[in-house]
Amino acid sequence: MIDRRNFIKWAGVSGIAFSSAGWSLLAHADTKTASSTTTATAAVPTNTGIKGRVVVIGGGMGGATVAKYLRLWGGTGVDVTLIERDSAYTSNIMSNLVLNGSRTIGSLQYGYGNLSSRYGVKVVKGEVLTIDPVGRKVALAGGASYAYDRLVIAPGVDFDILPGLETAAAQAKVPHAWKAGAQTTALHNMITAMPNGGVFVMSIPAKPYRCPPGPYERACIVADWLKTNRPGSKVIVLDANPGITAEVNAFTDAFNVVHAGVIEYHPGVSIASVDATTMTVNTSIGNIRGNVLNLIPPHRASKVISANGLTNTADGRWTAVNVLSYESTTAPGIHVVGDASATTQPKAGHIANQEAKVCADAILRLLSGRAPDPSPHTNSACYSPITATTASWLTANFRYDATTATMVPVPASSGEAAARSSKNFEEMGKWFTALMGDTFA
Ligand SMILES: Cc1cc2nc3c(=O)[nH]c(=O)nc-3n(C[C@H](O)[C@H](O)[C@H](O)COP(=O)(O)OP(=O)(O)OC[C@H]3O[C@@H](n4cnc5c(N)ncnc54)[C@H](O)[C@@H]3O)c2cc1C
Structure with a gap:
């Protein structure tokens, strides 16, 4: 690693x-x-x-x-x-x-x-x-x-429209917030309005989707906030993929240890329809109700x-x-x-x-x-907050492979952090500032 x-x-x-x-x-x-x-x-x-x-x-x-x-x-x-x-x-x-x-x-x-x-x-x-x-x-x-x-x-x-969410009113009740903006603020407001013992249901679409670790990171951030502010609450993660798609070690630890008892992770789940009136998701593992539904549709x-x-x-x-x-x-x-x-x-x-x-x-x-x-060579880095003060990271370097005409990972310089830490969280801010500066400044 x-x-x-x-x-x-x-x-x-x-x-x-x-x-x-x-x-x-x-x-x-x-x-x-x-x-x-x-x-x-x-x-x-x-x-x-x-x-x-x-x-x-x-x-x-x-x-x-x-x-x-x-x-x-x-x-x-x-x-x-x-x-x-x-x-x-x-x-x-x-x-x-x-x-x-x-x-x-x-x-x-x-x-x-x-x-x-x-x-x-x-x-x-x-x-x-x-x-x-x-x-x-x-x-x-x-x-x-x-x-x-x-x-x-x-x-x-x-994004595809999930069955049941065809109207603007239904989409407003079930925001994906996977394009940052008004929906992100709306989702924040919904989370803060949750009662103690509430249920936050989120879904992850099948690959490829933008930011592979992003949905798992979201589950962690929401669970971390609910644990302190809305005791007894749960985060139910419905993943269309057969398992965690990125930073497997960090998120396995996060789900099973750091946020144990708060995050319930279900891999291989498909969504048939959504009822925004009763706030129910009809899935391959049964009907699931939540106080907040945050379903990220296929891209x-x-x-x-x-x-x-x-x-x-x-x-x-x-x-x-x-x-x-x-x-x-x-x-x-x-x-x-x-x-x-x-x-x-x-x-x-x-x-x-x-x-x-x-x-x-x-x-x-x-x-x-x-x-x-x-x-050409390219590089990707991604920091993932696991709590409000600690983060993990993932990086991948790619080189052009003339035989397959694709970019292939360079294993020696690709991998994930050994453990979450507050130092990683601090470095995340510097990485973000550098990336956005390189893009917009
Ligand atoms: C919650 C979340 C967390 C993420 N975290 C990370 C991370 O930590 N690290 C990371 O590397 N990536 C992360 N990502 C992924 C990253 O945001 C995207 O991969 C990235 O923004 C893709 O860049 P893009 O240029 O393809 O599209 P975008 O950045 O989405 O830009 C597309 C632009 O095109 C404009 N546009 C679209 N259609 C038209 C049109 N017809 N005419 C004019 N303008 C148009 C849009 O308004 C928009 O400004 C995250 C994503 C999410 C949702």
Whole structure:
């Protein structure tokens, strides 16, 4: 198992690691300023000789990073337009800590001012409805259209509707809170309104879903709060997977020891329907009632992908990409990074940031008539609070494997923490600040 010192080295707690591809392009671009990535003095090199128009859809973890690094590495000849429907990004990462009141949703919001003022990204507020892959342009809800040489789509995920939750009223009573925002605050309010001896029922969809450890982390945070504040309460976890999907040691210990008697974990459970009036979930292990229902539905690539015929995996949910460039395997000129693409890497914000850098590097090479870097590396790190003051962590490093044309884990530098600790909890804050700075500052 990877030890703590190596984890810190790989996870880049004091500064997020670049993909090797990024560094090699930096050398190619020959710019003095490009290596200062997260500071207010970061500047766009004036001219690298690379020219092109890139439109990026979605200003989340993947989209904001790709827009920033296209300019930082590509210079002023690369015209980058980022189209985002919201005026600020709300981080999902750390949003479970809104549930126990230790963070607010407001503290997780990031604006787009730095991307435009420091890097010269043209930020447009709007929702992309249509993509014309032949004419190479996208159109917004209001009708405005933007032409591109290369398009990057990073819109995140959408969710299936569970039977019984078709109406907005039913969905409001049973929030998934798996896209941080109003639902997260609503779920926090529901938890604080629970009586002593209450029941919190949550579900986990079958893989792949965003943030593999995230639902188990949520169970721990809610159980920890209820134990102190609503004695006698229970957290019932209904997992569609055959077992815990990430940080198995940490969460097995958390469920069986740290939160024993509070968390009831049921693997391999499917949900047939939900009755939001009686707050009952009809499952493969019977009907289960709760004071609060927090059901996380199965995921798919966000609507702008499916509505424009860009899903191409066998299950019809995701976009398969060439992981040397994140270009769709079926739609030339269109790159998909982050949760919406299907790769062997986890759907996670840290990985979205890394995929975005590999993609930015590949686009700049393609715009200058070169091939993408043939051997990219990526890294993912994730801290999981187990209580209000202790956390565990997980990291994975990936390298390109030419035989399978996939990113494969590097076992020597992948693994989970030996034990939860308050030191990990403290480092979690530094990792989060570094990651969000690398993406938005
Ligand atoms: C509770 C929770 C905890 C998590 N914790 C971690 C963690 O500890 N570590 C980690 O690495 N990851 C974590 N994640 C996962 C992480 O948040 C996602 O994997 C990551 O945000 C994916 O990045 P993305 O760019 O693909 O999508 P997002 O970050 O969701 O960004 C998508 C953006 O696209 C915009 N958009 C969508 N469609 C359109 C359109 N048509 N037009 C314009 N804009 C559009 C959206 O408004 C949004 O801003 C967590 C997730 C959850 C839910």
